Amino acid sequence: MKRSVFVLVALTLLAIGLVASVEGRGGFALSSQDKASMTEVKIDNFSFGPAALTVGVGSSVTWINRDDIPHTVVSTDDAKTFKSKVLDTDEKFSFTFTKAGTFPYFCSIHPKMTGKVIVQ
């Protein structure tokens, strides 16, 4: 009897451990994937992708130009919160968002190209 209780407890502990470990691994993998894909904006084919990006306060966002034409990343507000130099093919620009809010931006060379970063 004592032995079977021991086995049951052991199996239960093992099960909890397995679940915890699976959750832990799964959770870790998900968050790292999210972080990587959600803080990068790809510029391609005269558009920003994703056009609307949601990040947490303190996040750094990187824009990378995958187009064969130069583009810029310029915030729409008068204060020009962020403004990149011209980005030729494969060049990058990063900006860290320290305040919550919605930050619309555009390409100052091709102003029909617009996007926004939502900081929560």
Add this chain to the structure above:
Amino acid sequence: MSRKKKDEIIYDHNNDGIDRRGFLKCMAWAGTGAFCVIQGGVLNSYALSRMPQTNEKDTMGELSFVQISDSHMGFNKAANPDVAATLKVAVDKINALPTPPEFMLHTGDISHLSKPEEFDTVDQILKGAKPTDVFYVPGEHDALNDDGKQFLKRYGKGSKGAGWYSFDKKGVHFIGLVNVMNLKAGGLGTLGHDQLEWLEDDVKHLTSSTPIVVFAHIPLWSVYPEWGWGTDDSAQALAYLKKFGSVTVLNGHIHQTLQKVEGKVTFHTAASTAFPQPQPGKADSPGPMKVPADQLRSVLGITDVGYVQGRHALAVVDSTLA
């Protein structure tokens, strides 16, 4: 020279002087070249291949000049890995014209990334052209990172504001406008209040019989707003030119030749000397169009404009680099 009766407008739903079939026909000119004569606001056009059959007198006036555009010096992607070579071909074409043009207009995007060495290369190549005078307006690629300061220093001597100016040649009033500065998110090209005010004042003293040639980088008519191919406040500028009997508007930016007649105004866009761009809406984006290397020069070009004094006629001739 006879008018092409078959080109008369049959359906003009937008009351803009051009029907759909006519517009599509203009589109077909892209890369093949077109010769146009404007007489009292009426435009007659001929395919460049028909030029040998036209009366030479009509293209050889008292004033002729050449428009080149969109050299994009520094561009080196697949659509044209050697933009210096194609600009040199353009210069050779200009030097081979039967009547030497008096000057050249460059309607912007001289450089690709506003780098000093890119401007230097273009200057060096254009020194090989017979016409020594070149009049420039900036494209958006010439004003990157410095709000156009370098452009103004190099080409803006005697200009106002961001580089606009006017001059007279043999009775024709030329106006160079800048519509690539301070572009607003979601918007098109912009002339801005100061420039419009200057324009109103600039043409006030002119008689209505003065032929006007306006040149600017981005088209001053709505070619395809979805791709930013138009200018937000161009209607105001054109309103100031309403009294004139002959107005020709020369633009670049869209890397293909297109024409449109609206009342007494003829709009014309020039081909690029660097790389072609797709027809409006015919691709996902207006990015450089890759054509087979042996066909590239047939879609690049120069524009030769002749003026016959006394008849207020301007002839616009597109020539490809092939």
